[in-house]
Amino acid sequence: MTDQVTIIGAGITGIACACRLQQAGLRVRVLDKGRNIGGRMATRRTRQGLQFDHGVQDLPTTDPDFAHMLRGLGDAVAPWADRGPVGSPGMSDVVRAMARDLDMTQGAMVAGLRRGDPGWQVAVDDIWQDAGRVVVAIPAPQARDLLGADHPFADPLAQVAYDPCVTLMAGLSPEAPRPFHWKSDTGAAGWIAHDGSKPGRQGQPLATWVMQADPEFSTRHIDVDFDTLAQMMAPVLLKHLGAAPAHLQFAAAHRWLYSRVSRPLGQPFLADDAAGLMVGGDWALGPTARDGWASGAAMAAHLLAHG
Ligand SMILES: Cc1cc2nc3c(=O)[nH]c(=O)nc-3n(C[C@H](O)[C@H](O)[C@H](O)COP(=O)(O)OP(=O)(O)OC[C@H]3O[C@@H](n4cnc5c(N)ncnc54)[C@H](O)[C@@H]3O)c2cc1C
Secondary structure (H helix, E strand, O other), X not given: OOOEEXXXXXXXXXXXXXXXXXXXXXXXXXXXXXXXXXXXXXXXXXXXXXXEOOOOOOOOOOOHHHHHHHHOOHHHEEOOXXXXXXXXXXXXXXXXXXXXXXXXXXXXXXXXXXXXXXXXEEEEOOEEEEEEEEEEOOOHHHHHHHHOOOOOOHHHHHHOEEOOEEEEEEEEOOOOOOOXXXXXXXXXXXXXXXXXXXXXXOOOOOEEEEEEOOHHHHHHHOOOOHHHHHHHHHHHHHHHHOOOHHHEEEEEEEEEOOOXXXXXXXXXXXXXXXXXXXXXXXXXXOOOHHHHHHHHXXXXXXXXXXX
């Protein structure tokens, strides 16, 4: 089998896998459809000079191996309030720091996957490219679409479930109240974070807040257009902060169709060793970025042992 490996997806799963394989001497290439890497470890930056972590909020540290990896990223990870660590200056910087030495192609939507000779071929922009062995590190429903409903992995991938999440990003004038760093509630205000109080976010023209709805509210409002969603959610945020409507200077909404995993697969990945194909992600193990990292690391170890 060729020593070339193509990883589809530059979230923390794909990057964790890529780093280990490259360290072991394999030729690794990572393809991601997004403009930026990191997937759901995302930071939105606006023309007004604002930024928001609208996906992952903070990182778990209960797994000592994951905590050790984070410590190795230096300034890209910093403590926040009484919560777990966060990326600095934005959450996407965690994955960017991990991916520093990797061969990355962004804006590369993999729309097809077929057997080559040897290995696999991937279709990007209607052009089939040799890919060698392939690691698919994208959300389970998207992996199922890519592999096809008749693939042997289609059934286990269909067992995985995610919660959706609708998210408000808001900028308030500097004099508005800032009563807490974070708060957890229900409905539209499932989680509220003073994003601007995280390390590395200082110097923005407005006080930035992120509010993520709980799964029940998110499911009911997942199809609502962004402007309407922002108008619905902003008053709830103002109420929690004790702020006035005049304080609100910026509001935008985002929807995550696949947010946190509610029913994981229960094993770290799916593998077809003879074909040189592996499929993994947070969905294999659980709802956090640590679960994605653990799946990616496990895929790399398996490929090195069985490849
Ligand atoms: C709102 C929200 C809040 C969260 N809060 C937390 C939290 O506080 N703490 C925590 O630990 N976790 C949290 N999570 C979960 C965490 O984001 C995920 O567990 C983790 O980021 C998953 O990483 P991943 O690499 O498996 O997938 P992703 O981050 O989804 O990465 C997949 C990548 O694949 C790319 N891709 C998809 N399809 C294709 C294709 N066909 N071709 C090319 N590229 C493709 C995407 O662009 C993406 O970059 C949260 C998630 C959300 C959405």
